[in-house]
Amino acid sequence: MVLKLHGLSVSTCTARVVACLHEKSVDFELVPVDLFARENKQPEFLAKNPFGLVPVLEDDGITLFESRAITAYVAEKFKETGHDLIRRENFNEAALVKVWTEVESQQYNPAMEPIIFEFFAKPVVGIEPDQTVIDASLEKLKKVLDVYEARLSSNEFLAGDFYSLADLHHFPGTFYFMKTPWSSLVNDRPRVKAWWEEISARPASKKVAEGMNFGEV
Structure with a gap:
């Protein structure tokens, strides 16, 4: 099936x-x-x-x-196929994957999502974006990205030197964010920029990106 x-x-x-x-x-x-x-x-x-x-x-x-x-x-x-996204053979690494998937859900996404909604979604239905909401979210995102920059100074990816669900979960929101006027928040942080370039270059990411043409401005 x-x-x-x-x-x-x-x-x-x-x-x-x-x-x-x-x-x-x-x-x-x-x-x-x-x-x-x-x-x-x-x-x-x-x-x-x-x-x-x-x-x-x-x-x-x-x-x-x-x-x-x-x-x-x-x-x-489907743990036997494709890329191991949860590090099932290493208890400590698997735990770190869970930690950083939670960070994405509780810290990164709440700062990122309002920006995408205001900048892309509202204009599609004829509503003017609220810059106050965007500015407040950008301030939150800056603080989160500072943490990421420090974290990525010792690891290639968020949970360690391996790509995992923790990184994958960031891809869709960041993909849209990088099309906004505020992409410098990522590009001005060299380690975050390198991390983003790495995860966005993956074949799976590229395949997904082909269908993500919503709200182009």
């Missing part, structure tokens, strides 16, 4: 899962969900995710939502 991923290729959360599936060399079907037509708020979709958000993964009798939970599931279930 081929996995079914309900979502939208331009969605950062969907892209996060798609990148993981490509890293694990897993065949899947992307089932488009028209957010503008509010298909995600219809009973059929709400039966899969009661919060009405993409993506949703259907696999072998189980239905999952929340992108980071899905990537953890995929990385564990």
